[in-house]
Amino acid sequence: MLEVKKIATRESYGNALVELGKEHEDVVVLDADLAAATKTGIFKKAFPQRHIDCGIAECNMMGIAAGLAATGKVPFASSFAMFAAGRAFEQVRNSIGYPHLNVKIGATHAGISVGEDGATHQCNEDIALMRTIPGMVVINPSDDVEAKAAVRAAYEHQGPVYMRFGRLAVPVINDRPDYKFELGKGVVLKEGSDVAVIATGLCVSEALDAAAMLEKDGIHPMVINIHTIKPLDTELVISAAQKTGKVVTVEEHSVIGGLGSAVCDVLCENAPVKVKKIGINDCFGESGPAVELISRYGLDGKSIYEKIKAFL
Structure with a gap:
């Protein structure tokens, strides 16, 4: 491989x-x-x-x-x-x-x-x-x-x-001929019907790993890459929520005020569904190797997979 x-x-x-x-x-x-x-x-x-x-x-x-x-x-x-x-x-x-x-x-x-x-x-x-x-x-x-x-x-x-x-x-996950970057537009990386996983930054690749694990369990998640948090792709967020009925946001940022909050702002007004926010849970970080910290704070693929399973 x-x-x-x-x-x-x-x-x-x-x-x-x-x-x-x-x-x-x-x-x-x-x-x-x-x-x-x-x-x-x-x-x-x-x-x-x-x-x-x-x-x-x-x-x-x-x-x-x-x-x-x-x-x-x-x-x-x-x-x-x-x-x-x-x-x-x-x-x-x-x-x-x-x-x-x-x-x-x-x-x-x-x-x-x-x-x-x-x-x-x-x-x-x-x-x-x-x-x-x-x-x-x-x-x-x-x-x-x-x-x-x-x-x-x-x-x-x-x-x-x-x-x-x-x-x-x-x-590097976007190295493909059809990749297109547009401000304010999210990218659907994987279609699915059971839950919409909306991720940003380094968590996008981890969300894809989690999605692969979920597929083995018979769960079919949609995975969306939101590179522009403001302006947010509200149309995509709303349609994903309406299609799947459940939304999970994943970010290497506080769950307060970041991507999760932006998504919830949109959904509570336009398409109320259950939302699980995965990120830094109102705490400070600590010193340590980056990869170990990502795992410790639950932002690696396996942790995201487990949290989505529990949510569903």
């Missing part, structure tokens, strides 16, 4: 920025003393005059990005999710969101898969925070292919965009 190719989406971010930089001279990349970790160092090597290291001053970086956007540039402000969404929230809200400026935020090292850096750096709240900012697009790609497509889509979109990337190398 061939080994599945794995790539960290932060690597995809850095590589996609270089490709964009070759095509568009208005692309400017900002970083907060983390270019090696966020992989914007790849862009810096290719275009040193268009890379700005703002130092360990994320709030100031967002202000600089806002200023650049106001002059017609397309800035990609980059840092860890904990700093980009957490530390700099006020500046993102007031300097970027309020004037609806064309700033793209590349937030890497999101979720518990940050691993050994521990709870202080494992941002499980960023999707919830960014969803609340009016006009902010929120994207959480599932693999290398999707991450690269997301960066390009973010550039083409006029307005603020928050992109969530991971530290851990994850399986």
Whole structure:
């Protein structure tokens, strides 16, 4: 059996920025003393005059990005999710969101898969925070292919965009000729009739693993990849709920305010069904190997399978 190719989406971010930089001279990349970790160092090597290291001053970086956007540039402000969404929230809200400026935020090292850096750096709240900012697009790609497509889509979109990337190398699942990325549109990866499993980010591949286990038990789940959490593909979410009668959401994020909450907001108004939210259950993470943490917090394929079985 061939080994599945794995790539960290932060690597995809850095590589996609270089490709964009070759095509568009208005692309400017900002970083907060983390270019090696966020992989914007790849862009810096290719275009040193268009890379700005703002130092360990994320709030100031967002202000600089806002200023650049106001002059017609397309800035990609980059840092860890904990700093980009957490530390700099006020500046993102007031300097970027309020004037609806064309700033793209590349937030890497999101979720518990940050691993050994521990709870202080494992941002499980960023999707919830960014969803609340009016006009902010929120994207959480599932693999290398999707991450690269997301960066390009973010550039083409006029307005603020928050992109969530991971530290851990994850399986490439979208490497196929018919793959198409469209902002606000979910992707049905597997048809099914017994339950709709709606996943985002690194949990998409784990949800597919869980679905394969469920099939062996005679349960036929639909699996949906939601890469754009805001705007959410409400039409797909509603139709999936109506078709299956039960919905499970899976995310490497708090069950409060993330994908699960966005799905429930839609369903309680349009298609009330039972929903099981799988994610980080109102707790902080801890230091440890990323793969072990994913299992410990119930986000691996086997754990998702067991939780869906119990739910059904």
